[in-house]
Amino acid sequence: MALRMLRVLAFISVSSVSAFRNTSPFFLFSTDKLAESFEAIHPQLVTSANINSQVLESLKHCPSATYFIVHQDKVSSSDYSDGRSTPYLSRWLGGADKSIASSAIVPEVLGSVDEVTIRDYLKTRCGAESVSISGAESQIPEVTFSPRIVNIHFPALPSEDRASTLAGYDSFLDTVISSKLGNEKYTVIYITTPQGEEQSALQYQAQQIYEMDDPFPTAMHTELRRDIESHAKDVKSEGGLFERYQFLSPGIFMGLTASLPLLLILYVGIRAVSSLEVSYFAFSKEMGPAGQKKQ
Incomplete structure (x- = not known):
């Protein structure tokens, strides 16, 4: 009981x-x-x-x-x-x-x-x-x-x-x-x-009614907090143009490396096609005895 x-x-x-x-x-x-x-x-x-x-x-x-x-x-x-x-x-x-x-x-x-x-x-x-x-x-x-x-x-x-x-x-x-x-x-x-x-x-x-002890956790406060001083340092940073900026990224470098062989293959193909020489007589109809025998 x-x-x-x-x-x-x-x-x-x-x-x-x-x-x-x-x-x-x-x-x-x-x-x-x-x-x-x-x-x-x-x-x-x-x-x-x-x-x-x-x-x-x-x-x-x-x-x-x-x-x-x-x-x-x-x-x-x-x-x-x-x-x-x-x-x-x-x-x-x-x-x-x-x-x-x-x-x-x-x-x-x-x-x-x-x-x-x-x-x-x-x-x-x-x-x-x-x-x-x-x-x-x-x-x-x-x-x-x-x-x-x-x-x-x-x-x-x-x-x-x-x-x-x-x-x-x-x-x-x-x-x-x-x-x-x-x-x-x-x-x-x-x-x-x-x-x-x-x-x-x-x-x-x-x-x-439910009240949180901290409506916005401390970790979120840290992520959302602005660091004004760091932005000020970026504006006043010293060095040359090529030291402060990156013009050639790994992606761009890989793209250029892969495109060079393809451009070479295209060039060789265009040159091979353009080097072909055919006389005008090859497209004309034969009217002589040899042409009559073929018929």
Whole structure:
């Protein structure tokens, strides 16, 4: 199962570059074996209604003593693509924590998961009581009743330093779970809400911008750089005309060398043809007895 979750985490990191807009991820993990509804690997895009029904189905046997319902506002799957921003969440979902028996990752949820319905379901079916903790609180209140629902709400991430802010929320969640609130069997339902249109567009545009450290490499600068001094030296160079210019190149020399024998052959042929001597009588018709015998 750990290998399966690691594959899903890798899938989130790859698909985060082209993440869907108006969607957000969903995470669930528990120290108990939940129902089989979350055992199969989910597709990348799932509706919130489908997630609601599967969560209620997985909690129908009231497996845990503590249920943590975490609410994170205005995030996308790209915020969780880097495991360094959520190291504890990656450890719980990746199989590093051997106490986790069940876990599920849905990269893209269309719509918002109804946490009120989940909370009311746990109160009615499991008899759990609810307590709320804000992510800004430094002290964790004492809770003696069980089963219990611990609601943790994290505000929206700022436009800058999103990773560091999310890392602080992740550390706070680990502190709450590691405290006496999570010393028994527990289940964490991590619900997120999608970003707004404007924030999603800005983040998508920032992902598409690529800036080179050096738009024009140094080697290209060297090739394109003009050496004005060298041109000035060429104008003022000293020496005679035949020292500064080359009149007989190797190509011209080879052409002249090859043309001389051809000109000699042509000359000899013209002389041979012109030296032929034929008398006018050779072209006249013989009228004597010898000519009559030939006929």
